[in-house]
Amino acid sequence: MIFVAPWLLAGLAALPLVWWLLRVTPPAPKSESFPAIRFLLGLNATEETPARTPWWLMALRLLTAALAIVALARPVLDAGTALTGKGPVLLVLDNGWAAADGWVRRTDAAGALLDRVERANRKAALLLTAQDGSGAPIRVSATMPVADLRARLVALQPQPWPSDRDASADAIAGWHDRQGASALYVPDGLTDGDGIDRFANAMRSVGPVTEVCCDIASATLLLPPVSEADRLIARVALVPRAVAAHVGVLAQSGDGRTLARTEIAIPAGAGEASGPILLPPELRNRLTRLVLEGPPGAGSVVLLDERWRRRPVGLLSGDLATADTPFTGSIYFLKRALQPFTELRQGDAATLLKRDISVLILADRPLTAGPERDALQAWVRKGGLLIRFAGPRTAEAAANDTDTMLPVKLLAGDRQLGGAMSWSKPVGLAPFAAGSPFAGLAVPAEVKVTRQVLAEPAADLASRTTAALEDGTPLVTEVPDGAGRVVLFHVTANADWSSLPMSGLFVDMLRRLVDLSVGVASPPGSSMLAPVETMDGFGTLGQPPPAAVGLRADTFASTPVSPHHPPGLYGPENGRQVLNLAARIAEPQAAPPIAGATLETSRGSSRERALGAPLLALAFVLLCVDMVLSLGLRGLLRSRVAAMVALLLLTTTASRALEASPSPATDTRLGYIVSGDSTVDNIAKAGLEGLSEFVNRRTAATLFEPDAVTPGETDLSLYPLLYWPIAADAPDLTPAQIAALNDYMSRGGIVLIDTRDSGSGAGFAPGTEEALQRIGRALNIPPLAPLTSEHVLARSFYLLSDFPGRFTGGTVWVQRDQDRANDSVSPAIVGGNDWAAAWAIGPDGDNPYAVLPGGQRQRLLAYRFGLNLVMYALTGNYKGDQVHVPAILQRLGQ
């Protein structure tokens, strides 16, 4: 502990003077009115009056004075060591994506450093190593007093792109205010590129460096997942650590629900790890993002777009009997090529078109006039993608002019290249033109075409050709038809006519084609996609920063994120593409501490605590006590004054409204059944406190502090309503507990059973429904029916139509109306909306648990449902007549 103004402690020397003054000055006399004063006049006491201040009062006053003096000397607890140097201080703060994890600790550490700078009466300048959203170049701020800088520090946010070491080094080199300067560095722990050495040298050139180091784990980066046949492989990259760890990855849909969660085990020393996310294709196509559990950050969110969606693809062969024959069947290669990234379906055309399907592939199946062609034509015009492969049958049909669903008109017969009786040689593929959907794919030299169908030359043949052979004859042609398109491969889908199906190119070409499907016309590569929503440093989507500009569609794969291209969603609604931070970022590498720097832990530089204000407050409290005592000594402390003072003191200390009362028999209160999981129990307690306060505020009912109850031990009959959160690992009920609960419910008690796992919160508490089934089997719960707005519970105080808690949408179950036992009051209400979490209030009166999908309205409705529930428990079916009002009115009308 140090004193900022130690000379003020000299005031302590004046304390004996205070003591002497207090001794000399007697306390003021009490004042009394008295009618018989006539007899008192002239009466003089024979003994001398000891009109002294009592010693304890004197001690109290001396203590007050001493406290005030010490407080004014401004003591500081946990003061850090003084910084070296005398001149300005350069505070360098990494605010790239990796700093989002532990951002508060980083800024706190920076604030603690600034405290020491301020105490030394030095000025400071700030350098942020990542550009801000305006795209302005990195610069050192003006040197300013610490108070001004602190205001800026509070407003800082991490950025969703990496720190720029080279630019930062340049900025430091351009800072000239170096007379006696020293540098403070709060790093994010990553190299963030190659310039770290230059950066470190630039820092050292400023002066002595103090680095907050080594006790904040560097961030984990979530990489874009890899699509596999039936799963997504989530991947994380991180600085290798000495101990094994686990991270959870949540797969979320657009409305914020978590559809799946996977745990990735990170072995010790590994820099990358992965884990599968298993989901049925329909659900998987609804995923919009993967989120790393833990502190939010741009590095722990990966946005998903169409590229990760699996599309249903139908396969239809001309020769059904031999279609699947290994190596020679017409769809054998197609199946293997498409399996990893699509959902394959087989069957006849009518069956396939019954379900939604994105792509239909016909392997050498001519489409002659008939119902099948009409159905396919209608489907294509609505947006389907029809891929056709040529073959002997197609060639024959083309010769007869009976197949018209082709991009180009075919010449009769086919063209043979190479072979024993031919001079010509098999032909390879020409590189793909820029406008082709296959643009950018490498053409392997070993792909040769030996036989193909030929297109009839026409004016628009070139524009319809998307892939051609070296000699210029079309290999793949396509034509839009309505909202969809028809693509023709001029070769077969097996290896009879070419070696294309056996090459990796075949897979890539099919993938490109499938990506075009579902009406998602791939934006032309040259089109600019404007940023729609971009992430901030904490991974939250929002308005793009001012510097954000559009991005060419074909450069998404090669563009690193920057203020101009922040990670986020780009392009129009139907062709949205995502730019992910992790897609174009170097492997995270741990940055070594700057050589020669003084290292400090962020905990060591924990915020200094100034004791002046608390001491002064204590002195003030003692002064109040002294005033009360003096009033008492002078007889002025009437009961009313005392009550006022006591009230004043009480209001400052006890602001909580709910009273604790030892006896549940005399006061109404809610109870929750102890689930055994302390987290769940704490939420239940906080929730019932919040609900009780809400009920006290809104109604004439007075509820006291809720109780934890254990069936079989606590007397349940004293509680009108029991809240029972189910934990997944809840132990089975003992016979005594079952008997107690059954007895409670049969005598009019109400139990609200909450699995905390339904509606928008499905998956939050896995296993609770099974636990409820396991536990609840022995309970006498009557037949249940869904709770509707016609039920008394929906009208016992507020008129409600849904019953959300923290989650919404889950069905709530109550006793069927037909049961007349207990006056139709349902003994059990079963749901999974996690009501307690919605009702819960923290110690400072806020709501610690966010509602899903969110909004104050949902919170209010949750409270209203709770209030209705309490009213229902307290008044039974009293409001039940309200339900019958329409019927009664109708009867009266007759």
Place this chain on the structure above:
Amino acid sequence: MTQTPADTLAAEALGARLPPLLVAAGRVASTVAQGVHGRRRVGQGDSFWQFRRFVTGDPLSRIDWRQSAKSGRDAPDGWFIRETEWEAAQTVCLWRDASASMRWRSRGVPVEKRDRANLLLLSLASLLLRGGERIIMMQEDARPVTNRSGLERLAAVLDSGFGTDGLPGNVRLPRHGTAVLFSDFLTPLDDIQALIAGFAAVPVTGYLMQILDPAETDLPYRGRVRFRGLESEREAMIPRVESVRSAYAERLKAHQDSIAAICSAAGFGFGVHRTDHPPETALLTLYQALTAR
């Protein structure tokens, strides 16, 4: 009897305030046995006293014909006159002090001295009226009250600033009447002497009831206290009240003894009542003192 609307309104307002006081007075009075009636002689009255033979000169209207018929003798020997007991009412003058010193109570005592004085006065009046006496308030031009319905009028008088000017002045009192005064009698002895002397000259006898707060008799304060009087006396700064308690008690005792001596010399009675004691005892004392006269 004509009354202005304002008078009526005031009476109503008074009536609204009065009942608890009257009821309390009636309750206290009813606990004391009543019957200060007859003069044990023949005279004007309602109750039967004796039959006597008719003598010439008696008015015929006073003959009790039933008794005469029962005697069976001839007239005028058999005629009987019905005589009633003489019930002459005594006039009692009442006064109570309402000065500032009476409007005081110490901490922990529920009533002020003046309220207790009012209660005693009204309950004594109730008692006297039930006994058929005449009550007159000790002030100029006071009208006597003879029946119980006049109790409200007494209350109105009490409420109208009666007795706020210290001891009663020169009021003409009925001779051979009885005077009852309620006060704390913390006035100088000379004033009391002059007052009693004035009464004795009329002549009037009666009773002085000193009403004191327990704090005035016990002086329960402690420590350093500055005492302020209620009637613009000087202040008294007592450094240590405990030490003067006995001296104070002696002074008070001497004062009371002096009043008692003055009273007994003029045929007056003197009693002390503390406001923390029940009012019934004081009323009984008064009752006995008045009946013994």
